[in-house]
Amino acid sequence: MGLRIHKTRREALLLATGACLAGGGIAAAGSAQSRPAVIELFTSQGCSSCPAADAFMEELAAMPDVIALSYNVDYWDYLGWRDTLASAANSQRQYDYAKARGDMDVYTPQIICDGQSHYVGSKRAQILAAIERVRTATPVNWVPMTIERQGDEFLVTAEAAPSGARNGTIWLMSVMPRVKVAVERGENAGKEITYYNVVRNITPGGMWHGERLSLNLPVKGVFKDCCTACVALLQTGDVGPVIGAARWSEVQG
Secondary structure: OOOOOOOOOEOOOOOOOOOOOOOOOOOOEEOOOOOEEEEEEEEEOOOOOOOHHHHHHHHHHOOOOOEEEEEEOOOOOOHHHOOOOHHHHHHHHHHHHHHHHHOOOOOOEEEEEEOOOEEEEOOHHHHHHHHHHHOOOOOOOOEEEEEEEOEEEEEEOOOOOOOOOOOOEEEEEEEEEEEEEEEOOOOHOOOEEEEEEEEEEEEEEEEOOOOEEEEEEEEHHEEEEEOEEEEEEEEEEOOOOOOEEEEEOOOOO
């Protein structure tokens, strides 16, 4: 396990933990939507470089054509402050992305756009440019998705592949839209940081094989704590490029 720390927390960290949690909900329904950009920020309360990226997430979360999610990781907990929102599953997801890309580039704050390109999470111009590329590109391989709550279940639907069959994984993220944390120790001691669209649970929903698929998933198996929103993502393979997304309830700042 190699660890290389500098201002953006870049390292070649090998983590080995599973990915599964839970979350809670309010009202509303997802519907087939135009192609949004999916932005995933990996952050830590123990990282002095992260607050700028955490603040930028407020802007990203408010953009109607963006699904922005924050994942607090746990591998900086040893620096003097145990992240109150972190999980090993979040760290594992970041590591799985790095392994899938083949660069093993894991750091905080790291933003991953559409399950592919990654950027230092505070580099506003680069990230907005990446979102603009998604916005202006023709969504050739985009798979329309919906998510809605029916009683004690979530109904998630992914349509057929627009061109040819492919394999993918549907993930459900339970989300707390806004969390304020007072950090008492570590590199951010004395700061009060607000986090937006915080993922508190990652649930693998099922496999998609290019044909229309509907999944009924128990709310209790997806939601955790006081989460009030949910996002469904369809990714090629396991954690490859995002080719479908839908949101239920408020997933904005």
